[in-house]
Amino acid sequence: MIKVVYCFRKLAGISDEDFNRYWRDVHGQLGIRIPRVSRLVQSRAVRFPDDARQPDLDGLAALWC
Secondary structure (H helix, E strand, O other): OOEEEEEEOOOOOOOHHHHHHHHHHHHHHHHHOOOOOOEEEEEEOOOOOOOOOOOOOOEEEEEEO
């Protein structure tokens, strides 16, 4: 079995809500249709209101085939 991990940054100007919706509804649906992919996990960065530092990534996707 092979595991592939992708780290994502969203485009500037896209809200977190729009990024999360598009990533889940569009890219998630594409990912589950890749031949031989047995599992897909999407994780989003957690943002805390008091944290001035931006996270290094906005999301991570792991695929197993």
